[in-house]
Amino acid sequence: MSNISAIATHEMRRLFKSPLAWTILGVVEFLLAMFFLLLLSEFMNPAPWNTGRGVTEIVVTGLFQISGIIVLLVTPFITMRIFSEERRNGTMSLLLSSPVSLTEMVVGKYLGLLGFCLVLLGLIALMPLSLFLGTPVDFLLLLSGLFGLILLIASFTAIGMFISTLTGQPSAAAIMTFGVLFVLWMINLAANTGNETTREVLSYLSLLNHYNNLIIGAVNSVDVIYYLIVILTFITLSIWRLDAERLHQ
Amino acid sequence: MEKEILISVERIYRYYGDYCAVNNVSFNLSRGEVLGFLGPNGAGKSTTMQIICGVLTASAGRVNVAGHDIINDAKAAKAHLGFLPEQPPLYHDLTVDEYLTYTARLRGLQYRPAKSAVEYSKQRCGLTAVGHRLLRNLSKGYQQRTGIAQAIIHSPDVIVLDEPTIGLDPIQIREIRKLIRELGKDHGVILSTHILPEVQSVCDRVLIIDQGELVLDKEIENLGEARTTIKAAFRQPPDMAELTGIDGIDNVERLTDNCFLIDLAEDGKPLDRLVNQAVDANWGLYQLQPATDTLEETFTLLVSGRQSKKGGTS
Numbered sequence: 269m270s271n272i273s274a275i276a277t278h279e280m281r282r283l284f285k286s287p288l289a290w291t292i293l294g295v296v297e298f299l300l301a302m303f304f305l306l307l308l309s310e311f312m313n314p315a316p317w318n319t320g321r322g323v324t325e326i327v328v329t330g331l332f333q334i335s336g337i338i339v340l341l342v343t344p345f346i347t348m349r350i351f352s353e354e355r356r357n358g359t360m361s362l363l364l365s366s367p368v369s370l371t372e373m374v375v376g377k378y379l380g381l382l383g384f385c386l387v388l389l390g391l392i393a394l395m396p397l398s399l400f401l402g403t404p405v406d407f408l409l410l411l412s413g414l415f416g417l418i419l420l421i422a423s424f425t426a427i428g429m430f431i432s433t434l435t436g437q438p439s440a441a442a443i444m445t446f447g448v449l450f451v452l453w454m455i456n457l458a459a460n461t462g463n464e465t466t467r468e469v470l471s472y473l474s475l476l477n478h479y480n481n482l483i484i485g486a487v488n489s490v491d492v493i494y495y496l497i498v499i500l501t502f503i504t505l506s507i508w509r510l511d512a513e514r515l516h517q
Numbered sequence: 518m519e520k521e522i523l524i525s526v527e528r529i530y531r532y533y534g535d536y537c538a539v540n541n542v543s544f545n546l547s548r549g550e551v552l553g554f555l556g557p558n559g560a561g562k563s564t565t566m567q568i569i570c571g572v573l574t575a576s577a578g579r580v581n582v583a584g585h586d587i588i589n590d591a592k593a594a595k596a597h598l599g600f601l602p603e604q605p606p607l608y609h610d611l612t613v614d615e616y617l618t619y620t621a622r623l624r625g626l627q628y629r630p631a632k633s634a635v636e637y638s639k640q641r642c643g644l645t646a647v648g649h650r651l652l653r654n655l656s657k658g659y660q661q662r663t664g665i666a667q668a669i670i671h672s673p674d675v676i677v678l679d680e681p682t683i684g685l686d687p688i689q690i691r692e693i694r695k696l697i698r699e700l701g702k703d704h705g706v707i708l709s710t711h712i713l714p715e716v717q718s719v720c721d722r723v724l725i726i727d728q729g730e731l732v733l734d735k736e737i738e739n740l741g742e743a744r745t746t747i748k749a750a751f752r753q754p755p756d757m758a759e760l761t762g763i764d765g766i767d768n769v770e771r772l773t774d775n776c777f778l779i780d781l782a783e784d785g786k787p788l789d790r791l792v793n794q795a796v797d798a799n800w801g802l803y804q805l806q807p808a809t810d811t812l813e814e815t816f817t818l819l820v821s822g823r824q825s826k827k828g829g830t831s
Contacts, residue, residue: 271622
């Protein structure tokens with residue numbers, strides 16, 4: 269347990285030492301603040317078809333929708349160096365020769381990344397929370413959306429971390445992660461073609477469908493379990509991958 | 518009393534695809550012993566060290582560290598290990614203090630013991646003055662020392678150093694060798710190097726590895742068994758015949774007017790007789806030194822001999 273926390277705090281600390289982390293936090297906050305203002309003005313002067321919807325539904329749900337896409341764009345940059353840089357710097361042998369199991373190593377690093385993502389989410393959450401100053405907000409809807417965003421970014425991070433174990437080049441890991449996430453995101457477009465079964469399977473696989481349920485306030489165990497399975501799968505794959513590498517390098 | 522065996526390597530093999538990098542290597546390391554690992558480039562030294570430390574897995578064979586198998590009981594085994602790879606495993610965006618604290622925590626030290634371990638290890642490696650500086654900004658020598666500091670931070674039973682003195686200046690090299698000798702008193706140390714005098718001055722035992730095979734495993738003291746060559750210089754040089762006449766002297770070669778290269782036979786005490794003769798006949802002996810160090814001889818003999826053999830058969 270102390271190994272995991274040592275690795276996790278180390279990863280967090282190193283992330284915050286790099287200008288990349290601060291840039292990500294700044295840019296994401298800036299972009300979302302812009303969307304937040306746009307959504308807010310839409311709520312103040314609603315289009316005819318939008319009347320009758322509450323502030324939470326328009327501003328908060330809208331903000332989470334955009335957040336999902338922006339998080340998809342930045343996660344590859346957060347996860348890219350987590351293993352590939354270790355390999356490049358030769359620090360992998362420090363970890364491998366320390367009395368730390370591969371599971372502890374992978375979980376520790378994952379939690380470190382997740383810690384950073386939670387800071388990012390905290391900053392995002394401040395915007396809808398600021399609505400409380402002026403108007404009543406559907407708190408449960410907000411909570412459900414936030415929960416969805418946490419699950420979404422946690423699965424993105426797990427996928428990105430696994431891809432980072434595959435290569436020694438952080439930028440290659442980033443672009444591969446981006447590709448994979450994008451496919452998983454868009455897969456439900458493909459679900460519009462094909463027969464009933466393919467449609468069902470593809471839309472189930474899509475990261476987007478499950479997220480959309482959560483941000484409109486429908487917390488189904490199916491969606492939560494879907495994300496948990498994705499996270500566990502990619503953590504396990506990372507461990508396997510590192511184990512295999514010691515044998516077939 | 519039998520010395521405690523810290524590492525036992527049993528018949529390990531390692532293949533990279535079809536290429537066999539380590540071929541049936543076995544040896545032991547006891548507490549209080551410094552083991553020198555010698556071999557030409559690409560001989561399999563680093564691979565062997567990585568296998569011992571659990572960074573790579575052997576294709577076949579077993580490694581035991583302090584009684585724990587490095588694969589099946591990895592955590593217990595690795596708790597006894599400190600490893601400095603060829604490239605020091607540094608995080609360049611951390612300061613020396615932060616880095617060493619992290620490595621101490623990785624090795625399972627709690628917060629308070631980790632702190633004192635960092636101080637102690639910094640002091641031993643001469644890093645006290647640079648504790649707050651970023652690793653990126655340190656010179657190669659300091660980075661190398663930081664690498665050594667992380668390997669000894671948890672005072673492990675076994676310290677494995679892959680070319681520890683590379684990139685250091687002569688004074689630092691001397692300090693590090695002194696440190697290694699000190700460590701060798703109550704730990705077991707394995708170090709690999711290209712520098713032959715380093716092995717001679719630091720190690721108790723030498724392993725020579727070539728093309729993945731162990732070709733020599735011998736105590737340094739016993740290396741001189743083979744016949745040796747000495748260089749002698751006289752103020753009043755004798756004739757060649759007088760020198761070759763001494764019992765036990767096989768061959769004499771005149772280098773300059775005063776200086777001779779003399780081959781001594783293995784047994785008897787030809788050197789004593791030579792010195793006595795020189796005093797009796799008033800040759801004015803003023804210089805007497807081994808001409809080649811025996812390790813270099815052995816090394817060249819073993820490695821180049823094997824290579825020409827391989828060349829001849831292929």
